[in-house]
Amino acid sequence: AQTVTQSQPEMSVQEAETVTLSCTYDTSESDYYLFWYKQPPSRQMILVIRQEAYKQQNATENRFSVNFQKAAKSFSLKISDSQLGDAAMYFCAYRSVSGTYKYIFGTGTRLKVLA
Amino acid sequence: DTAVSQTPKYLVTQMGNDKSIKCEQNLGHDTMYWYKQDSKKFLKIMFSYNNKELIINETVPNRFSPKSPDKAHLNLHINSLELGDSAVYFCASSHSGSLAKNIQYFGAGTRLSVL
Numbered sequence: 576a577q578t579v580t581q582s583q584p585e586m587s588v589q590e591a592e593t594v595t596l597s598c599t600y601d602t603s604e605s606d607y608y609l610f611w612y613k614q615p616p617s618r619q620m621i622l623v624i625r626q627e628a629y630k631q632q633n634a635t636e637n638r639f640s641v642n643f644q645k646a647a648k649s650f651s652l653k654i655s656d657s658q659l660g661d662a663a664m665y666f667c668a669y670r671s672v673s674g675t676y677k678y679i680f681g682t683g684t685r686l687k688v689l690a
Numbered sequence: 691d692t693a694v695s696q697t698p699k700y701l702v703t704q705m706g707n708d709k710s711i712k713c714e715q716n717l718g719h720d721t722m723y724w725y726k727q728d729s730k731k732f733l734k735i736m737f738s739y740n741n742k743e744l745i746i747n748e749t750v751p752n753r754f755s756p757k758s759p760d761k762a763h764l765n766l767h768i769n770s771l772e773l774g775d776s777a778v779y780f781c782a783s784s785h786s787g788s789l790a791k792n793i794q795y796f797g798a799g800t801r802l803s804v805l
Contacts, residue, residue, distance in 0.1 A: 608792050610793070610794075612796075614731075617798075618778060618798065618799045618801075619796065619798050619799070620780065620782075620796035620799075621796075622793055622794075622795075625793060664731055666733060668794075670792055670794075675738065675740075675745045675746050676721050676738060676740060676745065676746075676784065676786050676792075677735060677738065677746055678723075678735070678784075678794055679735075680733040682730075682731075682732055683731050683732070683733075685731075
């Protein structure tokens with residue numbers, strides 16, 4: 576069975592600085608999808624970024640980028656020029672290409688942004 | 691227009707009562723999900739329906755019964771509510787097609803408090 580691990584329960588970053596959130600996963604599959612979701616205090620789950628495992632190029636969305644290391648099964652999220660609005664819980668998620676369309680979430684990392 | 695809407699947003703009830711949470715999506719997705727998020731923010735899949743058919747049924751007490759009248763709706767009925775059922779329940783939807791981006795869209799959550 577697949578698992579997703581976020582080893583950092585909490586991280587802090589100064590405003591305008593860069594922070595990297597870690598995510599590792601375990602799977603025997605070769606093709607899958609990886610996601611980062613953000614959950615601010617409003618509790619709405621918002622997609623931050625998405626990566627397809629067959630693509631070697633790291634996904635980027637404005638200030639958000641990933642470092643996808645398929646062999647190491649690592650999928651970290653880098654937030655550049657951190658803003659106060661980035662403060663939230665961040666969840667890493669995995670989904671198989673096939674099967675029951677099940678998404679597996681990590682336990683989350685709480686990001687604090689310091690002014 | 692809200693893509694995934696769930697009602698109610700807040701639900702406060704007594705132990706032993708029966709309650710329902712409703713979810714509707716207007717994204718044309720064919721797969722819908724229910725998640726439970728506990729006080730530690732851990733997000734756990736409960737159920738998933740694909741084209742009105744139950745495809746994921748995790749280890750959930752049978753007091754919880756999902757029902758999907760059509761592809762756009764997935765309701766959750768809970769019988770004999772217990773204190774441990776207090777949590778935030780999220781509805782989500784996605785498209786399972788091979789060309790789909792397989793992004794999951796979430797509702798705003800229903801905070802259930804059992805007294």
